[in-house]
Amino acid sequence: MTAIAIDRLHKSYGDIRAVDGVTFEVSPGEIFGMVGPNGAGKTTTIECLEGLRRPDEGRLSVLGLDPQRQGYELRERIGVQLQESSLPDRLKVREVMGLFAAFYRRSADSAALLEQLGLSEKAGAAFGQLSGGQKQRLFIALALINDPEIVFLDELTTGLDPQARRAMWDLVKGVRDRGKTVFLTTHYMEEAEKLCDRVAIIDHGKIVALDTPRNLVASLEAENRIVFSVEAPVDEAPFRAIQGVTRVEQSGGRIIIFGREDGLLVRVVMALDSAKIRFRDLRTEQPSLEDVFLALTGKEMRE
Amino acid sequence: MRGLWKLILVELKLYLREPAATFFTIVFAPMLLLLFGTIYGNKPNPFFGGRGMVDVSVPSYIALIIISVGFMGIPVATAANREAGVLRRFRMTPLRPEAYIISNIASYYVMTAIGVAALVVVGKAVYGMKFEGNILSVWAGFTLGSLAFFALGYLIAGVASTARIAQAVGMIAAFPMMFLSGSAIPLEVLPQSVRNISRFLPLTHVVTLMRGLWAGEGWAEHLTEVAVLGGVLIVGIILSARFFRWE
Structure with missing residues (x-):
């Protein structure tokens, strides 16, 4: 059985086609990510799946239910973290958990959830006193309070610092490892690459690629880059001669060597050593989803 | 209706944690009563048909509590x-959305009733206030007036695009009504020209109904008030349902 099936979803706001014929399926137990720039149609898609928005066209099935007609039944079985939502400032964390647990037929152990999310010490704190990251973790706790089969996370880590973001990734993987399906949207390519089992890249309301991050990157057949700095200009010829090197660029004391084969780094370092070239800041750059996006859409993903 | 009771309880707790809301609902009217009671006392006065200032003020202030919850509490919070x-x-x-609305209304109703109870306790304990009516009748009148004004409050919330606008609309509607309806200042004190305007304010009908029932008059003498407030309630429900938005 598929957890989520979307067939030719269309949704427009006035003249703007927010989602334009999106089709995909999500299997149970995977972390499925939709990645794309702001305004690409990610939130509209996720909100259609949650039953918050009515599709113009197309068929949606979540856990075999129609989000529009069977919304209440569906909401018993899914957990949702919204991109924009809030709680009353004076409500305490413990009360929030107790209140939301009361809305469902089935509920998880809220003390254990707070513990897992590192919020135990904040149980007596009012929502308004929490930091951005703590609020975000509380919303994840709420998304898990009914022990849902699918968890929807919309722009989970936006506004978090890198450390909190990584902690959040571990958390989401933990949710998946407990057998739940995770459907998330993000505009961070790195997040999609490190976190998701499968990724749909969306741009202008259309899916431009869908696969595992590894396959997406491999499909590019892009080259690895070895980058380092040198004191004085060097002769590029010895590098060009290295097996697997396709191209060498040199500018302002910075050298970039492009190549594809395994073992390239070792051969480059050996060449540097035998030519007695003093270098520093050597690093390698692998192609990433960022490059996939650039190749597919012709534009940079970074904002 | 799973979670309804829990939600009502949480809403009440939240209400009590808002100092401004709690002040205007529970403290303001008794405070006003103490203020004017200290100045005028509660001696029988032919001007109020042989009743004292406090005897007349308590039922009037009930309308004051109702409008402060209905026009200043509900629109802004919603x-x-x-x-x-x-x-x-x-x-x-x-x-269910119905459960959310019901719990919301129930919590406001309970808070308003607590405010009325506080007012009555102060009136009774400090001034030996007279009560000549039937408690159930007064309670029914209070309920009708409250629900009618709550419906208008939700309507203000529905048509206002932001909380700030809701606050402004609520205040602009509430303040003149408080002073012109006889809820803050007895109608008897107001000049005839003002009382001519008062008749068109819904809050005046709450004041008249509460004062009448308080003094032991029957419902038959207040059919106008019941009709007006019933009409406000029905129209208010229809319009507020029409304009209600989740986001």
């Missing part, structure tokens, strides 16, 4: 919850 995305979050649970 619009603010919508604006911040609180309603959105509730929508993502199996909680």
Whole structure:
């Protein structure tokens, strides 16, 4: 059985086609990510799946239910973290958990959830006193309070610092490892690459690629880059001669060597050593989803 | 209606944690009563048909509590919850919208009733206030007046695009009504020209109904008030339902 099936979803706001014929399926137990720039149609898609928005066209099935007609039944079985939502400032964390647990037929152990999310010490704190990251973790706790089969996370880590973001990734993987399906949207390519089992890249309301991050990157057949700095200009010829090197660029004391084969780094370092070239800041750059996006859409993903 | 009771309880707790809301609902009217009671006392006065200032003020102030909850509490809180995305979050649970609205109204009703109880206790304990009516009748009149004004409050929240606008609209509507309806200042004190305007304010009908029932008059003498407030309630419900938005 598929957890989520979307067939030719269309949704427009006035003249703007927010989602334009999106089709995909999500299997149970995977972390499925939709990645794309702001305004690409990610939130509209996720909100259609949650039953918050009515599709113009197309068929949606979540856990075999129609989000529009069977919304209440569906909401018993899914957990949702919204991109924009809030709680009353004076409500305490413990009360929030107790209140939301009361809305469902089935509920998880809220003390254990707070513990897992590192919020135990904040149980007596009012929502308004929490930091951005703590609020975000509380919303994840709420998304898990009914022990849902699918968890929807919309722009989970936006506004978090890198450390909190990584902690959040571990958390989401933990949710998946407990057998739940995770459907998330993000505009961070790195997040999609490190976190998701499968990724749909969306741009202008259309899916431009869908696969595992590894396959997406491999499909590019892009080259690895070895980058380092040198004191004085060097002769590029010895590098060009290295097996697997396709191209060498040199500018302002910075050298970039492009190549594809395994073992390239070792051969480059050996060449540097035998030519007695003093270098520093050597690093390698692998192609990433960022490059996939650039190749597919012709534009940079970074904002 | 799973979670309804829990939600009502939480709403009441939240209400009590808002100092301004709690002040205007529970403290303001008794404070006003103490203020004017100290100045005028509660001696029988032919001007008030042989009743004292406090005897007349208590039922009038009930209208004051009702309008402060209905026009200043409900519109701002409802619009603010919508604006911040609180309603959105509730929508993502199996909680029925009806359950949310019912719990909301119930918590405001309970708070308003607590405010009335505080007022009556002060009137009775400090001034030996007279009560010549039937408690059930007064309670029914209070309920009708409250619900009618709550419906208008939700309507203000529905048509106002933000909490700030809801606050402004509520205040602009509430303040003249408080002073012109006889709720803050007895109608008897107001000149005839003002009383001609008063007749068109819905709050005046709450004051008249409460004062009448308080003094032991029957419902038959207050059919106008019942008709007006009943009409406000029905139209208010229809319009507020029409304009209600989750986001």
